[in-house]
Every structure is written in C-alpha cells, then in structure tokens.
Amino acid sequence: MGINEAIEKYIDALKTDGKSATTVKGYAHDLKLFGAWLDDISSKGGIPGAGVSAVAKNTLEKYAQFLKTSGAAPATANRRIIAVRKFFEYLAKEGVIETNPAADLKTKPVQRQNTVKWLDRNEVGRVLYACETQPHAGLLKKTRDKALIMVLVNCGLRVSELCDLQLDDLDYNASLLTVRDGKGAKYRKVPFGKSTQAAVKTYLDMRESQSSYVFVTERGDQTTPRAVQHVVKKLSEISGVDFTVHSLRHTYGKNIADETGGRLEVVAQLLGHATIETTRIYVTPSMKELTKAAEAVEFE
Template structure:
C-alpha cells in the first residue's frame, strides 16, 4: 500500500468521525511532512517505521527551531494517524505510545534576559579562544537574534538579498512561507558588516560554517550552549528572541507592533510580552508593601 493510499484512508476515517475540513487539512499537512522526512532520511514508510525512527523525527522537529506547541501538534497528529492505522488493521503497534509532549512555558514563565546579561554574552564571545571569523560571526548571530527577534530557523534561512542596509530592513520568510519585513538597525548592521568581511564561502546565505554553506539551527544552538556554559547563567536561542520582543513591548506598549515583528499570526500569541511577568509584578508590589 502506497503512502498516498494510507493518507486517503486516514482522511476517509477522519471524515467519518466528523472532523472539520480545517482539522483534516492540518492533519494531512503534518502527515505529509512526516512521510517526506521518512522517505528522505530513513527509507521507511508509516506502515513499518519503528518507534526509534519516530523519536528521530521528533528530534528533527525540535532541532528545526519549531515552537514546542508546533512540535506537540505534530506529535498529536501522528498519534491520531497511527491509532487510525491500527483501527484499519494496517499496523498492530502504536509507535507514539509512551512518547510525551514537550513542555510549554506558561505565559508568565516566558523568560527574557536582562540588559547586563546580554552584555555578558557579547563579552563572553570576545573572550572565546577562536579566530576572528568565528568571533564576528557569533556576534552577528546574537545581534540579529536579540535585536531583531528572529526565530533560529529564520536566521539560518536569511540570504544576502534579504538585507537592505540602506533602507534599514531585512526580509524574513517565517512559518508557512509568510513574508515580513523587520527593522535592521545600526548596531545590528555593524555586527553583520563585520562578519561579512570574513564571509569566505560563495553562498546566498548570510551565515555559513566551515563545512556547510547553510548554517543549521542545530549549529546555532551549539554556539549558544557553548556561550551559556561559560557564563554564570543559562540562556537559550528562544530566550534571545523573547528578549527582543519583550524590549519592543516595554518600549511601545503596543501588542500589534510586537506581533508584526515576531511574525505571529494572532496578537494573542504576543500577549505574554505585554502582560507583566511575576518578577515585574513582585518588584512593583515591593514599592507599596506595608512594613510597620
């Protein structure tokens, strides 16, 4: 039975169960993404892929810079898909059994960095024992993430043609191929220009490594982890993006601006940056605390 047949049977079953057209459309997109990865990476099909292969796929999703909520949705889709294959007698086992969803930070748990911490990150880059090319590349990467609020996958996909130094914007292709323009301000421009002096590979992408013309999210995460290990606080790639968006929220107080820069489809996703964190609430309440 072909993958196309499996998907057709899955769709029929979802229609029988009264799932909405939009839900089925999302299911199909998620399953096709999985099937495509299986064919390229493993040579398996959904009908015979073992649990270890599914775990590799989830690791692939996580390293692609997708949000935990997106990873969880795709895991849930595959749970539904495999339960359907079992109902149809196509599989006997469920490879999604025992696989847990990823933890999602609650609104007030979203962490961003303080100004002194961002400064410490740049100082840590300058202290690293490495060549100037890597140092300026790391400074440019951190600058783009913490000042422009890009997702790590968006940073990796950034091309030279996307940079408009004169206009002060960069073109970004986000989730679902959605296009947006993000301000590209002087400090970040300087950091990127310094890196471009050392850019030695003939590639359309802004950031590359010694081995690849296209830097991967995993490579960026490795850089961030190395820096975090040298500091007295931990931070992640996502926290750099959160920091940029939080700064915009604090400066403007306008959720629409945050959503536009972030590339959020809904302003509701951006609320976490407008609403005060528990730390901020605590600091405010200290000023009015009674102590007789």
C-alpha cells in the first residue's frame, strides 16, 4: 500500500472513531508533511522499494531527527512524531504492515511548562464592560455578547457546545445547564449561576427570534463558532485584554481548581475532560505566575 493511500485509510478511521474535526485535520496535516518528506528522500534513493512496508525504523529515526532540528517548536516536532507513531501503530494493528517500525520512536524531551492563558477577575471585568460599551453596536447585540461571554466564562463551555445550546437545555429552577453533545458525544450537566441566568434571560427577553437555539445571529440563525470567535476578537480589541474563546474556558477551569483546592476530578467533570491528565494544567503554575514570582525576587 502506498503512503498516501495508507494515510487516507488512517484519516478515515479517525473520522469513524468519532475524533473531532480539529483532531482529524491536525493528523492529516502532520502526516501529509511526513508523506512529502518520504517522497523527497525516496526520490534521492533514501528508501528502497515503495509503499509503507518499505519504511524502516532507521528511516523514521531520521525523520524524528529532522523534526527535532528543523527549527520547529519542540511541542510541534513532538506532535508530528506522535502522529507518525500512531499512524504506524494503526497500520500494524490492521495488518497492513507486519511490524511497527515506529514503536520506539522517541519525542524530544521538554520540561513541562504551562503556557495556557487564563484571565484574572479584573480582566474578565474589563471584557464584560466592553460588551456593554462597544461602539456602533445596538442594545440587543451588547446584551447578547454579554450573555455569551458570561456563559463561556462561568460555565466553561467549548465554543461548539455554546453554539449547540438550546432553550430546553436551560434549567433555571435547578440552576443547571445541559450539554447534550460535548466532545466525544458526551452528555453532562453544568452549574448555571444566578448572574449568568440573569444575563441570558435579559437577552432572550429582548430578542425576537423564534429559534430553539439560545444564541443566534442578528438574522435569527443559530450562531457559529466562527461568529463567536469574531465577537471575542472584537471584544479583545475594545477591552485591551488579549484572550480567545478558549481562554474563557481555561479561566473557568482555573477558578474551579483554585476554589476546590485543586480537586482535579471536580474540574474534569465540569469541563467534560476524558482524563485527569488533561485537567492537570489548572494546578500547574502558568508562565504568567512563574514570571510574577521571578520578578518578585529579582535583584535591582
């Protein structure tokens, strides 16, 4: 089987397994780069024969070394090495190749540091103020944007979960919000606080759309991740706070971790994480915290 055919087979398998579109796109990109590298060295006589069965362990080690010295960030190089490792693991499991030449492929050692960004209370306040004072925006848009930011930062939803949120998912009596189809098609309930409820109610009472979705565009259609990202980018510019949609989810995770004394199982359940390892970033000092500590002890 040719390398490109094998990559297509693997990408189709990822889609069938329910991997997110972002994950599938990432693997496709990384493996396309690997395929291009193989084609290049093959044209120079670096690989005898053809197809995935001709790819030997030493060839993959050369590729890993190429990535580690290519100038790419260590995290990027390691991600591409892991993509190749999982790709050949799949081919071996499916019987496309007899043995897995990538089984011992090693990533570049990197000291684990937390580069995730979350906002402090002052920054969140500035963002919410920007919602209410953004120029050239009508009252409905200002109200919608504030409700949208409140749900993201106070409920920790992913942008896709926010867009899919429906009116029936809001339980004001129980103060719970239901995510029916989270990452990995997982269902969960999230606390829906009074301040966030009030912001959402104000928006819903004001809008005229009959849509079953909570957040809609000015035309009344279901909002999209791209539309939400556009709102966030605008608010970032107005408020002067550098943040993204995911920064708000991280802010929620960090605040829950701090409030519960670092109980990762609580944070994982609220965020819908599959493993505790994903949640560990919220109890790992951020670069901002490390910088603040270093500045505090710096000699002048």
